[in-house]
Amino acid sequence: MTGNRLDHSCALWALAAGIASLTPTVALGQEAVEGAQGPVINEPGPVSDEDDRTIVVTGSLIRGTPEDSALNVSVFTTEEFAQEGVTSPLDFIKDIPAVGPVLGDSNQFSAAAQGLGGVGSLNLRNLGPTRTLVLLNGHRTIVSPGDGIVDTNLLPLFALERVELLKDGAAVTYGSDAVAGVANFITRKNFEGIELQGDYRFIQDSDGDYTASILAGQNLGEDVNLLLGFGYRHRSPLAAIDRDYANLPYEINPAGYSLVSNPATYFPAIRTTGPIRNNPAAARRPTVVAGTPFQDAGCAALGGTQLFSGGTTPLCAYQFTDYNNLVEEQDFYQAFGQLNVDLSSAVRFNADVLWARSVTRTALSPSYPSTTGPAGPGTQFNYFVPSTNPGFAAFAAQTGFPATTAIPAPYGAAILLYRPFALGGNPLADSPYGNESFGKNNSWRVSSGLEFDLDSELVASLQGTYIQSSSESLVPDYLPVRLQNALDGLGGPDCNVATGTPGQGGCRFYNPFSNALALNQITGQTNPGYTGPAGQANANDPELLRFLFGNTGTLQQEQNLIVDGLISGGLGGLDLGAGPVQFGVGAQYRSTNFDTRGRNDEGLFLNDPQRNPCRIPGDTTCAVRTGPFAFLGQSRNIELFSDVYAVFGEVQIPLLDALEVNLALRYEDYGGQTGSTLDPKGSFRFEATPWLVLRGSASTTFRGPLPSNVSPTTVTALQAIDAANGGFLSVDITGDPALRPESAFTYNLGAVIQSRNFNASVDYWSYDFEDAIALEDENAIASAVVPERGGLADCSNPLADRLTFANGCIQGVTRGADLARVQTFIVNSAPVKTNGFDFSADYTFFFGESAFTLGAAATWTLNYDVEPQVVEGVEISGAYDAVGFANFDRAPGTISEVKGNAFANLNVGNLNARYVFRYASGVTDDRCPSDAPCFVATAGTSFGDRTTETDFGREIPALQQHDFTLLYDLAFASAEVQLQASVENIFDEDPPAARFELGYNPFIGTPLGRTFRLGAKVRF
Template sequence: MVLGASALALVTALPAFAQEEADDGTRKLSTVTVTGSFIQGTPEDAALPVDVLTAGDLKLEGQPSITELIRNLGPSSGVDGQTNQFSSNGLEGTSNINLRGLGPARTLVLINGHRQTYHPYSIGEQAQLFVDTNNIPTAAIGRIEVLKDGAAALYGSDAIAGVVNFITNRDLDGFEVGGSFSTFDGSDGDYDLSAAYGLQGQNFSWVTSVGYNKRSEVLLSEKDWAVLPYDQNPVGGWSSLSNPGYYVPLGVTATGLGPIGGAINDSGCEDVGGIVVAGTCRFQFTNYDNLVEEEERYQIFSEYNRNLSNGAELHFELLYAHSDVPTWKTSPSYPPQSLTKQVLLASHPGFQQYAADNPGAFPAGTIGALFIGRTFGWGGFPGTGGAQEGYRTSETWRGSGSYVGDFDNGVHYDAALSYSSTESERLTNDTYIVGLTSALRGFGVCTDPNTGFDPATGTVPYAPGYSGTLVAGAGTCEYYNPFSNGIIQSGVTGAPNPNYVPGLENSVTLADWMTDGSVTIAKTDLLVFDGVLSGESNVQAAGGAVGWAAGVQVRRESYKVDPSDLTDLTVTPGPGGTGPYSFLAGTTPADEDQTIYAVFGELQVPLYDNLNMQFAVRYEDYGGDIGSTFDPKVAAKWDVTDNFALRGSAQTSFKGPTLNQLGGVGTTLQFISAASAFKAVDTFGNPALKPESAFSFNLGGIYEVNNFFASLDYYNFDFSDPVIVEEQSNIVNAAVAAINAGDFDNPILTRITFNDPAAVPAANQISRVRTNITNGPDIQTSGVDLRLQHSWDMSNNAEFSVGADGTYIIEYKVDPYFVEGLPIGGGDYVGQFNRGNFTRSMPQWKANLFANYALGGHNFRVVMRHIDSYKDERAPAARGGVGAKIDSQTTFDLFYNLQSEMLGGFDFGLSVVNVTDEDPPFAAFDVNYDPYTHNPFGRTFKISLTKRFGGSGN
C-alpha cells in the first residue's frame, strides 16, 4: 500500500474520482477521467484499485523525495534509486518504480496521462529500460495516482504490473517559493529549492514550476556499519586483487620463459593498510566509495491551459530536467580481467629495490615476474591519493499538447501529441591493457598507451627487432612500479609507508597516461499520438446509460548509443576483442527505432444500480518478428450494501522487447564468488526475443461506515516469457561444477573467459562471464494489500486519525530455465535477497502504521514502518559465510506541519525520519546492507518552508 499519509487521503478516494486541493487546504472533488479508464465517470462507476496521493498528503510526511516515496509503497519491491554505485551500477542520479517486484520496465509511468521516454541506460543485471522519475519536479505535482492492477488493455506495453500517473497542479494562483534542508550523520546536508507561479485568468491558466536539488557527497566510511573488517564480511568490498599484490617469479624453463616458484605476496601489504588472507594481500575498495554521490538537478515544468470559445480546451506542457553527478567516486583502479600479460623484468627499479630489501624473496634464476594485482589500491590514485572520479549526466526534454472538447452530440474527444527525449552521458576510468604492459617494461608515457607503439617508428619498443631510440626508464619513458616501495602513504588513513623509497613512486603523469575514460552517450526518443473518443451511448442498462470510449495510439521509439572511439569495439577492439581497457569492456554503436500502432475500446456498463462493469480491449502491433497482440480486460464493482462493496478485475497483458534488448553488448561489474573478486559480466542482446505476456486478476472488498474505512485486495499474476538476463551466478556455479568434475567439454564453459585460455580451466582463474538476454521462466506471484483507517472529530474542532496499510506477498514462484542445456534457477523467490537471480529483494511483507492529530493549522503525525526479515538465498561461499538472514527493521518517523495565513500565508514543516537512528539490517553485500529495500541514512532531520504571495485574481 501507499505511504501512511495515503491512507488518510484515500478514505473516500475511488478510481473515477480525482482529488484536488482548494486554496484553504481542503479537498474538493471533480468528476474527471482518472488512471484506469478513458471514460469520465462517477464514484459509483469505480471498479479498479487506484490509490490517490495528493500534494497535501506529501506535506504531511515531510515532502519525501520521489525515491523514498516509491520505496515506501507497499506494492513496490526492490527499488533502484540510491546514488551509490553498488546499488545503481551506472545509473546514479536516477530513480524508478517496481510494482509487484516484476521489474521497473513493467510499470508504466505517465505524466498527465501520457507516456514519457525511457532513460537510455538500462538496469545492467536486467537490461530493463525505465522512466526516470527524478525528472519530475515535486513542486509541480498535484497528485499521484497508482493503479495496482494490469492495464495493458487500455495503456499497452509496460502496464503489466500497473500504472503510476503523475498529475501536475494546474490550479495554482499566485506565487510560491519554498525550500528544505535535510541532514543526517556524515552528511553536509541536502538542499531542495523550488518556485512556482500560477496565473488564473477568465478562460486560461498558466502554471510554471522550477526546482533545484543538491545532494552532498557522503563517504561510505562515514557510517561505521558500511566498511567492515574482513572477518565480519569477507564480501564487503574486499578483493583478492590488490595493490600491493603478489608476484609469480619467472625464469628459463624447459619450455621457455615460465614460472619457477610459487606466488610471493608483497611484504608491504599490511604496512599500507591491507590484510593477508591465505597468503594473499586483500584490498577493500569501499574505503574509496560513496554512500551518496554529489548530485545536482535542475527541473522546469510549465503548462498552459485555455478554454476556447467553442467549449474545447487547449493544453500545452513543457518539461526540462538536467541531472549531474559530477564527481562520481570509485576505486583507484579496477582489477584486470586478464592476469597473464603483467610481466616485469628483474631490471625494473622497483623489483631490484624489493629484492634488495627482501633477500631470498625470489628464487635463484629469476629474470622477471608476473604481477598479479591492480594498478592502484591502498595508496590511492596518484595525484589525489584517493578515489578515481567519473561522471554521469542526463538531460531530458518533454513537450506535450492536447485538444479536448465535446461535439454537439455530447461525444467527448481528446487528441494529444507528446514528444520526449533523454540524452545521457557517462564516463568511467580504467587502465589500458597495453599501457600497463608497456609501463611495466619501462615504456610508460613515451609510447601509445592503446597500441604500445613508439610514435617515431610505429613499432613496439620491447618487441624483438625494435630499431628506435627509446630506452626503458630513460628520457620521457617511465616505469610503472607495482611494488609497495612505490607507495608513499596509505590512501585510507594517511599513515606513511615505512617501505617507501623516494623516486620509486608512480608519477601523476604516468597514472594519467595509463588511465583513460570509457565514454558513452546514449539517447532515447519517444513520439506519441493519442486520440480518444468517449461518451454515453443510447443503450440503457438497469443502472443507467452505458459509457464507452475508443481510441488509437501511434508511438515511435528510438534508441541510440554513441560510444567514444576508445569504447567503440568496431573502432578499437583491443588486444582481446573486448576493447583497450583492462577491466571495462567496450560496446558497439546502436541506432534503432520502431513504430507501434494500437487501437482500443472500453465500455462502462451499469448493469444495476449497485453493479458496475468495465470491459476493455486493445490491439497492438509491433510489426516485424515481434508481431501483435489482442488483450481484453473485465472489471466489476458490486455495492453489496451501503457500506460494503466488492471489486475485481481480470486481464491479459503484452510487452514487446525494448530496442536495447534486441542487440548490442553491455558490461556490468559483478562479484564472482569463485574468483573472490569483481569481474566483468558481458550481456549480449538477442534479436530472436519473443514478447512477454501475462494473465492477472484482482479481487477485493471495501468497507466504509461513518469514519471507518477498510479495504482488502488480492492480486495474482501469471507471467510468461519475461525478458531477462541470464543469471551469471548460476552460470558460474554450473561451470565450477563442470571443472570440479573434469568435464572440460561441457558447453557451459563456453560462457566463461579464463585468464589463460590455453591452460586447464580453473575456477579461480575466471576472467569474465558472458550472459545473454533471453526469454526467461514463467513467474507466478500473488499477494494481498490491506488498508485500515479510523478518524474521530474531537470537541475542540480537532481531528484524530489512526491507520495501517500493508502488503503481504504470498508467493513469487519462478520456473527453471535452460542455459546451454543446463537448468538454471527456479523456486519461490519471496522472502529472499535475490542477489543470485534476475529479480530484486522481496521481503514477504511490509506495513506502515500511523497516527495523526490535526488542530487548526497544526498537524502532528507519527508513522511506524516495518519491513519483514528475509533470507540471503546464496550459498555460504557466495556470501563469505555470513548474512544468511537479513533482519527485520522497524523505524519511527515524526512530522509536524504548520499552515498559517499570517504574513500572507506560509507552510512550515519539521520532520525526524528514523527517530531511534536504526542502522539498516546487515546484508552480505559490498555496502553491508540491502540498498534496494532499506534506508541507510539513519536519523534524518528536515526543515522546510513554503511562502505564498497573493494571486492574480479573475
C-alpha cells in the same frame, strides 16, 4: 496468441457474463480530484473545487463521475507528502508497501543498477521497473535511454497535486509496460499565486541534502491558466568509511574485500621475450621459475588484511569499499510549464513542457583489478617487473626476494594478482576516494492536445507527446599494455616504445611496489617502507600515471513520439435500466528511436571494438577480443527504431443500481517478428451495503520488447561471477529479433469499507506470466560449466561455448580463474507467478476543530514462484520461491514477505504532527548453503591458527524505522507560510546488516542514520 492466452481470454469473457447474476444495491460515492487522465479512484482522496467537469481517472477510458471506481487505486496528495516529510519522488516511492526493490541510491555493486546511477525507478509487485508504466498527466514521460525505465527523480514534485497509483494490470488501457500497474503523476490545475519552497536535511558525516523550488501560476482571464516552475535538489556524498557497518573485518563480511590488490604477491620469473613495444608477438605471460611467493612488505602497514591461500601463498586483502560511497553526490534540476486554455465552450487546449537534468558522481575504487593483461584474458600473472625497475632493489631488500640469480635476463618478478592503485589510493584524484565516474542525463518532454465536446454526451481528444532523453557516462580504466610498458621503463606520453630506451628521455618506469606508497589516504596509516620523495603521496610521476588510463563510457539518446486519439461518452442514450451505457474507443501510435555510441575522448577510439578489439591498441589479429582495458568492456555503436500501433475500446455497463461492469479490449501491433497481441479486461463494482463495496478485475496484460531487446547487436556489462571466484567479468548481452511479447493473466478481488470516520480496503492480487522477457542468468550459465567456485571447467558442457577462457577451454586444465567473459541472450524465459494481499485502513477521531487519525497500509506477498530456467537444453537454475529471500544474485531482488507502514496524525488548528512507523520483514540470504557456513575463505586461508568462516548476513533482520514530522501554518496579510521539521530514523538504527559489499541490504534499508530536516513553504 498462445493457447494459454486464448484460454485466459475465454475465461475473462465467461467471468464478465457471470457478473450479471449479482444482486443490486446503491452506488458507493468515491472522492477524486479533477484533471486526472486515465481510471477511477477507490480510496479516499481530496475533492477539488477547481473544476466540476466530468473526469477520467487512472485506469479507465470512460469519462464520468468519481463513483465509477472498480480498480485497486491509491491516491497520494502533496499535502500528505508534506505531512510525511517527503522531498523527492524517490522518498515517496520507497515507502509504498506495494513497491519492491528500487534504484536511486548507491547501488553500483548491484547488477540491476549498472548504468543507472541516480535513476529513481518504480517497481510495483517486485516485477521490475520496466513493468510499471509511469505517466505525467496521463501520458507517457521521460525514460532512461535504451532501458525503458522512467526516472522519477526527474519529475517536478513541486508542481504536483497528487499521484494516483493503480496496482493492477493496465496494459489493455495504456499499452505495453503497464503490466504491474500505473503511476500517474498529476500536476496542479488553475493554480494562482507564487509558491516558494526549500528545505535542508542534516546528515551526520555529510554536507547534507537540500531542495529549493519556485512555482508561479496565473489565470489570464477566465479561460486561460499558465503555470511555470523550477526545482533543484542536491544530495551530498556519504562515504562508506563513515559508517561502522560498512567497514567490518574480512572474517565477518568479506564482500567488500578484494584479493587483487596493491601491495601484491610476487614470484621469481623470467620472460621469454623482450618488452612488448606494441608488438603482439611479444605479449606473453612470464614463466614462474620458483615456487616460493613473496608478499610485498607494505600490506599490514597500509591497512590490508594478511591472508594465505593454500596455506603458503600470501595475499593482501584490500577493502575497496573504503573508497566508495553509501550515497553518491547527485544534482537534479527540473523546469516545468503548463498552459490550459478554454478556446470555446466546446473546445479546450492543454500543453505542458518538462526539462530535466541530473548529474551523478560515483566514487570508485582507486583502480580496477586486471581481468585481462597484455597476454590476454586471465587474472593471474598478467604483469612482469624486470630487475632493472628502480623500485625492484628496495622491494627485494624489504622482502628477501632474490636479487640475483643464474636465470638469464630478463629476470625479475611475476605479479600473481594486481591492480596499480589500491591501499595507497589514486594520486591523480582530487579527493581521497581515488577514482570517480560521472553520469549526466538531459531530457525534455512536450505534450499538448485538444479536447472537443462533440455533443452533450460525446467528448473527443487528440494528444501528442514528444520526449527526447540523452545520457552520457564516463568511467576511467587503465590499459594493461601501457602498464606493462611502464613496468619496462617505456611508459609515458612522450616515449617512443618502438625505439626508446627504458628510463631515458621521455620514457619512464612505473614502480609497482609498496615502497612507492607513503600512506593509506583513507585511514591515514603510514608506510614505514616508503622510499619515495619526502611528502610525496606516491613516488611515481603523475604524468606517467595519467597516461596509463583511458576513458570508457557511452553517449546515448532516445526519442519517443506518442499520439493518442479517443472518443468517449454515452452510447447513443442506451440505458439498461440502471443508468446510461458509457464507452470509450481510441487509437495510439508510438515510435522509438534509440542510438548509443561509445565515448572516445582521446581520439584514439580505445572504446571502439571495431578499431581496437585487442589488448594492444591498433591490433586486430587477436583471437579473444576483450578490448584494450584491464577491466571494463567497450561500447558498440547501435541505432534502433521501432513503431507500435494500437486500437482499443472500453464499455461501462450499469447492469443494476448497485452493479457496474466494465469490459475492455486492446489490439497492439509491434511489427516484424514480434507480432501483435489481443488482450481483454473485465472489472466490476458491486455495492453490497451503503458502506461496503466489492470489486474485482481480470485481464490478460502484456509488455512488448524494447528495441534493444530485439536487436541482434551485443552490449557489454559487468557482473561478479561466482565461477570466477567472484571476480567482475565482462558479460556480453545480445537481443533476439524473434522475441515475443510477454503476457500475464492478472486478477484482483477486493472490498472497500467507507464511513465518515473509518475507511478500509483489502485486495487479493495475482499475476501469472508467460514468455517473460528476461536476460539469461550469466552466473548460472558460468556455474553450469564451472560447478565449483574457481574449480575445473567441464569443457564438454553444451554451454561451454558461452564462456571465453584464457587459452580456450581444455578439459582437466582450465579453471574458473581463467574465465574472461560470458555470453548471454535476452529471451522469453521461464514462467513467473506472484500473488498476495494489499491492506489499508484509517480511523479518525474528531475533537471539535481537531482531528486525530490512526492508519496503516501493508502488502503481504504470498508467493513469487520462478520456474526452472533452461538454456540450450541445460537447466541452469531450478525452480524457486523468491519471497523472504535477499535474491542478490537472481531475479527479482529482495522480497520482504510483509512491507508496510503505520501512522498517527494529529491536527490541531495550525499544527499538524505525524508519526510514521515503517516496516519490512527480514529476509534470508539464499546464497548461504543450508549445511555449511555462508562463506569459507579460500582453502588454507588462516588468521593465526583458525580458518575463516562466517554466517554473517545469513538472516538479514527486518527494517524498523520511526519518523516524526511537524508542520505549522502561519497566515500573514500577504502570504501563507508553512514551517516544516522532521526527524527520520528517530532511534538512529543501523540498516539491516547483509553480506553485501556495503555491509547492509540497500533494497530494504537506508544508510543515512538519524537525520533532521528543516523546511519552509511560502505562498503569495
